[in-house]
Amino acid sequence: MKSDDIYLARMCDAIGKIRRTTQGLDAEAFAASEQAVASVILWLTQIGEIAKRLSPETKARVDAPWKQIAGFRDVAVRDYFDLSVRDVWLTATTDISALASALDCAADVATK
Numbered sequence: 001m002k003s004d005d006i007y008l009a010r011m012c013d014a015i016g017k018i019r020r021t022t023q024g025l026d027a028e029a030f031a032a033s034e035q036a037v038a039s040v041i042l043w044l045t046q047i048g049e050i051a052k053r054l055s056p057e058t059k060a061r062v063d064a065p066w067k068q069i070a071g072f073r074d075v076a077v078r079d080y081f082d083l084s085v086r087d088v089w090l091t092a093t094t095d096i097s098a099l100a101s102a103l104d105c106a107a108d109v110a111t112k
Contacts, residue, residue, distance in 0.1 A: 002053070004054055004057075004058040007053055007054055007058075008058070008062075008103055010046070011047050011050050011051075011103055012100070012103055012105035014043040014044075014046050014047050014050075015043075015047070015099065015100045015105055016105070017039070018092050018096055019096070021039050021043075021092075022036070022040065022089075022092050022093055030085070030089050030092075031085045031086075031089065037085055037088060040088055041076055041080075041083065041088055044073070044088070044091060044096075045073050045076045045077060047072075047073070047099070048069050048070050048071070048072050048073020048074070048076070049073050051066050051070045051073070052070050054066070062102050062103060064098075064099055064102045064103070069099070
């Protein structure tokens with residue numbers, strides 16, 4: 001079993017990848033890029049999977065919507081065709097910033 005510190009670092013790494021992928025794009029350009037959409041969905045899915053593995057103590061310490069984060073992963077994996085590109089975009093550009101703050105991801109990790 002990995003430590004939660006490793007899991008949290010991996011979440012921050014995925015957040016950085018999402019930010020780099022969406023940087024300079026608007027919603028329309030994002031939706032038009034199959035590669036960007038697929039990449040962001042993969043990283044959001046990874047974040048959701050990691051959320052399921054965190055200890056209850058870490059989930060209590062870090063204020064984040066853990067159930068919704070894990071739920072996104074479930075939809076992405078089980079009901080992929082029901083995912084809205086608009087919802088992926090909003091998650092990647094709005095919700096991910098809140099998660100980065102809650103996790104205290106270093107700015108340089110989240111943007112390099």
